[in-house]
Amino acid sequence: MKIIRAYCLEMNRVVDIYQARDHYFDIYSSIDLDKRRRFQFLCSDENCRTKNKTLVSGVNYDKLIEETDNYVRPHFRDLGKHMDDCEWVEFEQVTDEIEAEAEQDSSSRPRQTRHVKRTDVVDIFAPGRDDDETGSEGLVGTDEYERVRRMPDARSRREALKTLLRRSPSQSSILENVVSSYHLLTTKQRESTMLTVKGIGERSYGEWFKHVKGCTLHDDTFIYYGGAWVKAYADGSFALNFFDEVTIDETPHKLSMYLKADRIKRFKSQAYLQTMLEELSRSHEPISEKSGEREEAGKAWDYATCYFFGHITLSDKGAGYLRANVDHLNNLVLIPKSKHRK
Numbered sequence: 298m299k300i301i302r303a304y305c306l307e308m309n310r311v312v313d314i315y316q317a318r319d320h321y322f323d324i325y326s327s328i329d330l331d332k333r334r335r336f337q338f339l340c341s342d343e344n345c346r347t348k349n350k351t352l353v354s355g356v357n358y359d360k361l362i363e364e365t366d367n368y369v370r371p372h373f374r375d376l377g378k379h380m381d382d383c384e385w386v387e388f389e390q391v392t393d394e395i396e397a398e399a400e401q402d403s404s405s406r407p408r409q410t411r412h413v414k415r416t417d418v419v420d421i422f423a424p425g426r427d428d429d430e431t432g433s434e435g436l437v438g439t440d441e442y443e444r445v446r447r448m449p450d451a452r453s454r455r456e457a458l459k460t461l462l463r464r465s466p467s468q469s470s471i472l473e474n475v476v477s478s479y480h481l482l483t484t485k486q487r488e489s490t491m492l493t494v495k496g497i498g499e500r501s502y503g504e505w506f507k508h509v510k511g512c513t514l515h516d517d518t519f520i521y522y523g524g525a526w527v528k529a530y531a532d533g534s535f536a537l538n539f540f541d542e543v544t545i546d547e548t549p550h551k552l553s554m555y556l557k558a559d560r561i562k563r564f565k566s567q568a569y570l571q572t573m574l575e576e577l578s579r580s581h582e583p584i585s586e587k588s589g590e591r592e593e594a595g596k597a598w599d600y601a602t603c604y605f606f607g608h609i610t611l612s613d614k615g616a617g618y619l620r621a622n623v624d625h626l627n628n629l630v631l632i633p634k635s636k637h638r639k
């Protein structure tokens with residue numbers, strides 16, 4: 298059963314998994330691993346929580362997750378028995394009904410995904426425009442959703458939820474959710490599954506995700522990705538240096554993204570991002586030159602796959618350099634990888 302929010306006992310409130318991760322890194326990032334305590338979560342549904350004390354567990358919010366074939370983003374996992382009118386029980390029932398109807402109704406848009414529920418794949422990405430905005434997981438928590446949840450009659454409530462979910466199965470302002478959807482889809486599904494980016498338009502996942510090697514200066518915004526190594530500067534700033542050079546006018550260019558210390562400090566997920574960048578920067582030489590040495594030193598990561606929703610411009614560093622830009626740090630996702638560069 299999909300659970301999008303849970304009540305965190307340590308935070309005394311209902312949170313999504315990224316808010317839990319931010320708080321966990323806020324309080325623990327400078328504390329030894331063996332002194333850290335995982336959070337306890339109960340169901341976000343008040344009725345379920347007070348009557349049943351239904352436990353929920355948080356997965357992968359308390360560490361940096363390596364990109365592997367089985368990469369699993371942070372999420373909540375269902376543990377206990379929920380009430381019949383629990384928001385997640387109803388959410389599941391309604392999404393199952395929508396899935397079943399979509400399969401039966403051949404006139405509706407073709408079923409885009411196999412083994413993947415439509416509600417698990419982001420279909421509308423509403424990117425933040427500046428670092429101060431808070432991200433949101435989607436429909437859950439919006440005023441419309443809360444209004445539906447307050448409807449006393451179960452049948453009308455489920456019908457209203459169905460209308461809401463049909464209109465927008467899965468909207469998110471967090472790029473990590475979009476990247477996770479991309480990982481869930483097969484190569485073929487990426488070509489047929491559409492993603493709308495608010496303010497820009499609709500393309501297939503396959504069209505939105507573009508390797509940095511394929512960028513040109515005239516391109517508009519894409520979700521770019523590529524392997525990058527991280528360099529730390531003494532003033533607390535970082536550079537993400539992409540391995541692959543970008544050829545423009547038959548000239549190879551080096552591509553980097555700069556993250557200034559004060560920008561990182563202002564970001565709401567500051568502790569998580571800072572930890573990620575520090576860990577990655579410990580192995581700051583390109584892997585081909587140093588891999589043997591690093592293995593001996595037992596370092597955790599060699600590099601990261603860097604995903605960013607943004608654009609690429611000429612760098613003020615001069616000829617042969619390009620700069621990757623994001624408006625909002627939520628539009629940057631780093632997933633550590635180890636050893637073999639792909």
Ligand SMILES: [Zn+2]
Binds near residue numbers: 340341342346379385
């Ligand atoms: Zn519940």
